[in-house]
Amino acid sequence: MRCSSRRWKKPTPKDTEVLIQLYAASVNPLDLFHIKGAPWNRRIPGLRTPKQPVIGCDIAGRVEAVGRDVKQFQPGDDVFGVTGFAGGGFAEYVCAPEAKLARKPANLSFEDAAAVPIAAITALQALRDKGKLQPGQEVLLDGASGGVGTFAVQIAKSLGAEVTAVCSTRNVDTARSLGADHVLDYTQEDFRKSAQHYDLIVGVNAHHSIFDYLRALRPDGTYVAIGGGLPQIFQTMLLAPFLSRIGRKKTCFFVANINHKDLAFLKELIEAGKVVPIIDRRYPLSQAAEAIRYLEKGHAQGKIVLTVEHNNGA
Helix, strand or coil: CCCCCCCCCCCCCCEEEEEEEEEEEEEEHHHHHHHHHHHHCCCCCCCCCCCCCCCEECCCCCCEEECCCCCCCCCCCCCEEEECCCCCCCCCCEEEEEEEEEEECCCHHHHHHCHHHHHHHHHHHHHHHHHHCCCCCEEEEEEEECHHHHHHHHHHCCCCEEEEEEEEEHHHHHHHCCCCCCCEEECCCHHCCCCCCCCEEEEEECCCCCHHHHHHHEEEEEECCCCCCCHHHHHHHHHHHHHHHHHEEEEEEECCCCCCHHHHHHHHHHHHHCCCCCEEEEHHHHHHHHHHHHHHHHCCCCCEECCCCCCCCC
């Protein structure tokens, strides 16, 4: 994996792009995909592994230049967002599409802002768009302690839901501090054995069968799968369309669409104090490989961020 320890030529923005001097980036499972390929690439012979010269998608920094068609930003603006699927964010400078950026929340540092985009928008779209969450509904978040999960607890509360968070023992206090109404320590309690049913279940780290989640739903409930192991992902992708057609319960698997509108919505929630990024570890950019290795272990409590230092002292 390459990062900014090697000097690269400063990029030039295309017509709809913004050149950003980066101050921070964050690590995501997407970065593992860029390094190793999707999990099925390693199991199915003949599939190619993506090769990225510089990885990293979540970013925060200051606009240095803009393309001729850019309307929303100008040099000197502090922004956050994503580079797009192409990566390139573990660097000192990067070009990013205008449509995938927003102004940085005024009450966040660059490091905290870089932790937001992919994880928070995934949580937002799972709850609001795919789950159609309404005020007063009951939602179960299975996997409430990682990057997406910590945002999901807070966003669900901001949307007026009654939240049950499922996490390990060491994350119970964090889930409560984020506003969860009920916390299930999965080493002590199993939601599948409870008589409780939910309007919406979000499988952030879905470790159970799709049928386990469906049984825990109310008759007209929805199950949204975000992550999980390879068997759970394949099962949901294959069965979700069929199961949604034959019954009232709905289920889906989706990939987030990072866009300016949702970034701006999250900016408002953050500035209102309704959402706070939870940072597990911070690394200098030169230790990006170590940050990736820590993410791969699967025990992160919140987000992992990288700090970008510049020789000019900015």
